Amino acid sequence: MVQRFDVGPRLSEMAIHKGVVYLAGQVPDDASQDIRGQTAQVLGMIDRLLERAGTDKRHLLMVQIFLADLADFDGMNEVWDAWVPAGHAPARATVQARLARPEWRIEVVATAALPD
Numbered sequence: 001m002v003q004r005f006d007v008g009p010r011l012s013e014m015a016i017h018k019g020v021v022y023l024a025g026q027v028p029d030d031a032s033q034d035i036r037g038q039t040a041q042v043l044g045m046i047d048r049l050l051e052r053a054g055t056d057k058r059h060l061l062m063v064q065i066f067l068a069d070l071a072d073f074d075g076m077n078e079v080w081d082a083w084v085p086a087g088h089a090p091a092r093a094t095v096q097a098r099l100a101r102p103e104w105r106i107e108v109v110a111t112a113a114l115p116d
Contacts, residue, residue, distance in 0.1 A: 031103035060090035
C-alpha cells in the first residue's frame, strides 16, 4: 500500500511505501533570504514532513541537493553541518541546476526510512 500526503494535481509532497519515505523537492517559502536562510527553511520543511511520517533526520537514507549557484556550496554546508546529527549523515549528492524559479537558491529531495 502506498500512502500519499498533500496530494495535488501534479505531485504529492510525500509518499510512503514499504517503510521508505519519499519527499518531493523542498524549496524555500521566503526566497528573499540568502542561501543560509533558504537552506534553514528547506531543512525545517524536511523535519516537519519526516515528523508527519513518523520518522526523523536520523533515518535519512539519501539526500539530493540542487543549488542554483555552486558559489553557495559553503554557505549551504554551514547550515547542513549544524542540522545533520553526528553519526547520521545520509548518502548525499550536491549539483548545480537551473531551478524552476530564479529566486530559489536551493531545492532538496530526500528519502528516509521509517524506524524499526
